[in-house]
Amino acid sequence: MTVGALDQFPVGMRVLAVDDDQTCLRILQTLLHRCQYHVTTTNQAQTALELLRENKNKFDLVISDVDMPDMDGFKLLELVGLEMDLPVIMLSAHSDPKYVMKGVTHGACDYLLKPVRIEELKNIWQHVVRKGKLQKKKMKQISVSNGESSEYSDQNGVKANRKRKDQYEEEEEEEERGNENDDPTAQKKPRVVWTPELHKKFIGAVDLLGLEHAVPKKILDLMNVDKLTRENVASHLQKFRAALKKIQDDANQQANMALANSHYMRMGSLNGGFHHSIPYGSSQFHGGAATMRHYRSNGALGRRNSPAGMFQHTSSLPFSNNNGRNILQGLPISPLGELQTNNNNNNNNNNRSTGFPSFSSQQSSLMVAPNNHLVLDGNPQSSSPGFSPHFEMNTPLDEHWSNAVSSTNIPQSNVHSKPDNLEWNLLCDSASPLIDPNLDANPTSLYGNTGFGSTNAAQPDFFDLLEMKQQPVNNSGPVTDAQLLSSSHLKEGLLMGQQKQQSGFMASDAGSFDDIFNSMMTQEQSQTDFSGGDLGWLSTLGTCI
């Protein structure tokens, strides 16, 4: 028997056999040896578990009896599947279909009846291969998705990416759990990926529960996602809280745009939908992203008022973009911190009064990273607000940003005056406080231009984080990204702004934003294509242009 001399596998495949019946165990062992597998036997389920836990990579396959005194075979099956993700074959003298069904529902790869024949054992290696392939596929998907974000750069691409991303997300969610355990074929197990969809649900759950009462278990229940574990939710929640805290801390420091922020925040939530599209791209926004993500979902969840409404509030906010530059100043988006530098430049470039440009650059630090002085100046320098700088905007956005950033000379003071930007960011970012603190600092950068245009492209990293492959394109790039990062609110705002850039995106969203965007748009028209494709929200904005 054995496979043929060509392929070593399945020869040497490592099997763990568990059966309390010594006779059967002995027979099974011999049979497996005859198949040229490497066999380890134990007549206790508990011992088997210990052996498996001790070294997950020690075995390729587990064969277990159903009726065992110390532990139910199905229970063992479940545990092995969950913890180690190894293929498990059930063995039993029961031919009752009920048992077979139970085996299947508990995740068994196969169900064999005693007495086992050697012919049946000769083919069990197929389960290992199958499982390995599945793992590989998942891994590939993950890496592909990650890689995709950097390719967002044109509308078509964006759309395609989005679709792909959705598919990926779906698969991800399905496979998430599966990826948790070790792959017998020694593949790295993919981590749970928090796709925008998933994050949206998470945010929804948190919203329902209220941040104070949001405990992983409840969130998990509310989210109702298959294969998501409490642990996944817990760690995600932790990150989310950390991001929020960071934002708040930043905001507290700045306190400028506090008020503005609130306005923005609302706007942000409205835009919630936008977040989706905003490519998180830059990982920098991590913190921001988290928040933004959250916000995004908020936005999506509750688009409470039309963005326009939100903006209305802030009409006083700089969004009017007159200042353009300073708008971002207010953005305390701390997460964007990194982007700040970039953003600032960008913002400057943008000249767009709308903070967005600055956002984009700011993305990382929408919160007004000091560096960015305000991109909002709208210095046309960068043409594309796209932050690129921080974000890994691979694309031209980077150039833009750098320009923008460099050009941001918006002095801190400007920033202040431009609460718009910041505010905007703040808005986007649920953490209104963000705006404040940062506003002083580098408000401009916050806003973002980062999000817009350029960010799109740049966002990849960030989004990767979120699995948002949406990168719509550089166009709105920077802003979108930045926005997203800074906070969900911010994102929204950014997105809006970005949209505008593209073509007057924000149209629907916010009245005031419109202004901002428009200004941004004009300046950054180059930004591009905000293909909007990905920027979901951008579309919603109705392409401000």
Add this chain to the structure above:
Amino acid sequence: MQRQVALIKQSLFDQGYLDEQFMELEELQDDVNPNFVEEVSALYFKDSARLINNIDQALERGSFDFNRLDSYMHQFKGSSTSIGASKVKTECTMFREYCRAGNAEGCLRTFQQLKKEHATLRKKLEHYFQLARQAGPKETARRPK
């Protein structure tokens, strides 16, 4: 001698004491496991003796916990099937039927029968193995070690 052994084995099959599974086991016997079948048989009898004991005790207690009895018997049946102990297996099945029916009387009767078959098989197999050992290497052609 070998022919004698073969004959005995054949009779065991004919009489229904053993079934194909036993033959499968013999297939597994090779240089690496020269006494595989005998080893497995020994294991089986050891295990089953223990099980029989348990069942005996349970029955003597008179409590007739059918679930537990059924569970014991399931195990018994499993190993008997694995070794190819045909008649024993049949008795096991009957016993379980009685258990499910809650028929204590039936259980007791069947169990007695089962014990008898079990003992008979054991004797016969032991005899067989003895002869086989005496006859030298297995009758199935094998490379001389």
